[in-house]
Amino acid sequence: MPSPRLLIAEDEERLRRLLGMLMANAGYKLTMVADGQEAREQLDAHDFDLIITDIKMPRMDGMQLLAYVREHKPDIPVVVITAYGSIESAVEAMQAGASDYLTKPFEEEKLKLAVERGLRIQVDSRWGLDQIIAHSPAMQEAIAMARQVAQSNANVIVYGESGTGKELITRGIHNAGPRASGPFVAINCAAIPDNLLESELFGHEKGSFTGAIERKPGKFELAAGGTLFLDEIGDLSLHVQAKVLRAIENREIQRVGGTEVLEVDVRFIAATNKDLQAEAAAGRFREDLFFRLNVFPIYLAPLRNRREDILPLVNLFLNRFCAQMGKRVPRIPPETRDRLLADPWEGNVRELQNTIERAVILLQGDVLAPELIRKISGPSLRGAETASTRFELPPEGFSLEEHEQELIRQALQRSRFKKAAAARLLGLSRATLRYRMEKYGIPDKPAPPG
Numbered sequence: 001m002p003s004p005r006l007l008i009a010e011d012e013e014r015l016r017r018l019l020g021m022l023m024a025n026a027g028y029k030l031t032m033v034a035d036g037q038e039a040r041e042q043l044d045a046h047d048f049d050l051i052i053t054d055i056k057m058p059r060m061d062g063m064q065l066l067a068y069v070r071e072h073k074p075d076i077p078v079v080v081i082t083a084y085g086s087i088e089s090a091v092e093a094m095q096a097g098a099s100d101y102l103t104k105p106f107e108e109e110k111l112k113l114a115v116e117r118g119l120r121i122q123v124d125s126r127w128g129l130d131q132i133i134a135h136s137p138a139m140q141e142a143i144a145m146a147r148q149v150a151q152s153n154a155n156v157i158v159y160g161e162s163g164t165g166k167e168l169i170t171r172g173i174h175n176a177g178p179r180a181s182g183p184f185v186a187i188n189c190a191a192i193p194d195n196l197l198e199s200e201l202f203g204h205e206k207g208s209f210t211g212a213i214e215r216k217p218g219k220f221e222l223a224a225g226g227t228l229f230l231d232e233i234g235d236l237s238l239h240v241q242a243k244v245l246r247a248i249e250n251r252e253i254q255r256v257g258g259t260e261v262l263e264v265d266v267r268f269i270a271a272t273n274k275d276l277q278a279e280a281a282a283g284r285f286r287e288d289l290f291f292r293l294n295v296f297p298i299y300l301a302p303l304r305n306r307r308e309d310i311l312p313l314v315n316l317f318l319n320r321f322c323a324q325m326g327k328r329v330p331r332i333p334p335e336t337r338d339r340l341l342a343d344p345w346e347g348n349v350r351e352l353q354n355t356i357e358r359a360v361i362l363l364q365g366d367v368l369a370p371e372l373i374r375k376i377s378g379p380s381l382r383g384a385e386t387a388s389t390r391f392e393l394p395p396e397g398f399s400l401e402e403h404e405q406e407l408i409r410q411a412l413q414r415s416r417f418k419k420a421a422a423a424r425l426l427g428l429s430r431a432t433l434r435y436r437m438e439k440y441g442i443p444d445k446p447a448p449p450g
Contacts, residue, residue, distance in 0.1 A: 004049040004119055005029040009039040009065060010081075011057045015104075019052060022108055023115070036060030040068055048076060050118045052111075055082040055093075063096060067216075070097040074183045074222055077118030081106065116324055129172035132165070133313050136306030142169065142298050149296045150176035155248070157233075157293045158271040160300030162430060163350030166271035167231060169300065174227040179267055182226025187219050189240075190232035190420065190430075198240055199256050202247075208257020220253050223266040233293070234274035234285060245289040268293070273430075303345040303352065310341055313349060317356035318368070325360055330368040339370040343377055346432045351377075405440045408433070417446055 006028045010016040013034075020032050031046070033039050037059040039051070051069060055062035066078050077099035093101045100114035129147055134140045149156055150173045158166045167186060174184045192200055199209075203218030219228060230236075236244065247253045248268055252261050270293050277294075279285035303310065314332070322329045332340075345351055355377045362372060407426065415421035423433040437444060 003027050003029050005031070005047070006115070007039055007042055007048045007051045008032045009034075009036055009051065009053040009057065009062065011035055011054060015054075019111075022111065023052075026112060026115075028115075034058075036062060036065035036068075039065050043069065043073060043076075050099075050115060051076060051078045052115070053078060053080060055080060063093070066093065066096050066098060071217060071222055074185055079111075079114045079118055081111075128175055129169070132168060132172060133309050133316060135312055136301070136308040138301035138306045139309055142300055143172075145296075145298050146173050147176065149173065149298075151178065153178075153267050155267075155293055155295040156269045156298060157276070157296070158269070158298045158300060159273075159275075160271070161273050161302050161348055163348030164300040164302060165349050166300060167229065169298065170227075170229050170269045170271060173269060174229075174267075177227075177267070179226050183223055184227050184229065185219050185223035186229040186231060188231045190235035194237045194240065197236070198243065201240070202243065202253050202255055203258075204256035205258040208255075212257070215255070218253070218255065220247060220264045220266060221262065223264075225265055226267070228266040228268055230268065230270040232272060233270040234272035234276055234279055236285075238284075238286065241286045241289050245286060245292060248289075248292050303348045307341055310345070310352065311337060313352055314340055314356060317353050318360065321357050321360040327360060327363060328366055330363060330366050332368050333370070336368050336370040336373060339373050343373075346435060404436065405442065408436055408440070408442055412442070412444075413446075417444060419444065 006023055008016065008019050008023070008030060010019060010032070011034050016032055016034070020030050023030055031042055031048070033042060035057045036053070039053065040060060042048075043051075051065075053062040053065050057065075060068075062080055062082070066080065069076055069078055074097070078097065079100045079102065080093045080098045081102045081104060083104040099118040102110060102114055129143050129150070132139070132143060134143050146169055156170070156173060158170060160166050170186075171184060174180060187200060189197065199212075199216070199218065201218050201220060203216050203221055204212050206212055206215050230244070233244075243253075247264060251265070252263050254261055274285075276285050276290050280287040280290045311332075318329050318332075340352075347354075355373065358376045359368060359372055362376070408422070411422040411425045412419075415425060419433055420430055423430045426433065428436075436442075
């Protein structure tokens with residue numbers, strides 16, 4: 001495999017040399033420039049796997065460079081570094097599409113990890129359907145359907161719990177289809193506040209609202225000639241749903257604050273962990289948009305229903321993380337296999353991957369012991385431990401289940417029954433929180449007064 005090629009944009013000569021030395025010692029091929037304008041010229045002339053950029057630079061700063069990359073080469077991950085770190089600038093960089101954000105001075109290992117994470121995103125962007133682990137009949141059927149639909153331009157919607165690999169299979173569909181040479185642009189509809197989401201999707205004109213200091217293209221425009229992936233589409237507000245429906249039906253959009261009608265040439269793929277048909281019946285999702293999207297549905301089973309995939313995934317993650325950390329791949333004894341197969345993996349493949357990464361970090365010796373897996377796995381236990389540091393303990397005599405129910409209720413009350421916020425307070429995924437609420441019969445709305 002050729003060494004990844006990095007572009008480093010840093011105006012401070014001493015730091016630029018230091019970054020170059022660190023990345024060269026890590027085995028990367030480098031091109032180093034002193035400002036964003038030079039970086040842009042290099043991007044126009046050469047291919048890169050990842051960009052590291054400072055924010056404060058002459059001629060073109062890091063945020064302008066990031067915007068240029070997202071518009072013209074959106075598959076390249078960008079790691080932003082700055083001496084002017086703040087929550088606001090971090091949020092701005094991440095919302096603008098940075099893969100990671102580091103504040104000077106930063107530790108060498110943190111930079112290396114940020115680069116590794118970014119390159120993993122780049123590898124995933126080239127991922128093919130043939131590379132997806134599929135030993136279970138359920139996953140084999142899903143991939144067979146993905147291969148069939150990949151050659152068409154039909155709208156696709158992927159159903160599955162959080163962590164089942166919805167974005168991975170949609171990238172595979174894109175890469176196997178006629179639009180593979182075009183951009184793959186993804187947006188998580190649940191991660192962006194509703195008042196910002198419309199601008200993110202459709203773009204905006206200069207002066208259209210406070211802070212709109214220049215024209216900005218939206219995801220529909222950035223995906224021209226390629227695929228637009230609308231992740232967690234079930235979380236769209238009805239207002240934004242109406243605009244998305246028009247874009248899908250008429251293949252045209254208008255930027256926020258604009259009057260010009262723009263034609264859009266994109267393929268639409270959506271994903272959700274909700275039952276959209278039930279959401280439509282309840283009036284929370286437009287029925288006409290549901291039928292527009294539901295041309296070719298693909299269902300991804302949760303990991304607990306495709307246990308044939310667990311051990312092959314464990315081997316994949318072990319090899320990947322051991323290679324990254326310079327460790328020998330450990331032996332997996334039968335009792336560890338039994339422990340891995342018995343876990344419900346409520347966070348699905350994402351939770352399994354995180355568990356194996358933590359295991360490799362803590363690994364000592366050449367055996368993956370069941371005690372280590374038991375120590376670091378189990379979302380409910382981790383969530384309860386995290387939450388217990390934030391909430392008062394209930395009175396003595398509560399059972400563990402009663403304790404957990406109380407923590408969930410308190411988290412919902414503190415978050416005003418916003419499940420995404422409550423899940424973050426508890427250290428859980430939204431899918432896990434929803435599962436626990438259903439298990440204990442905890443309502444998702446506050447009780448009416450009186």
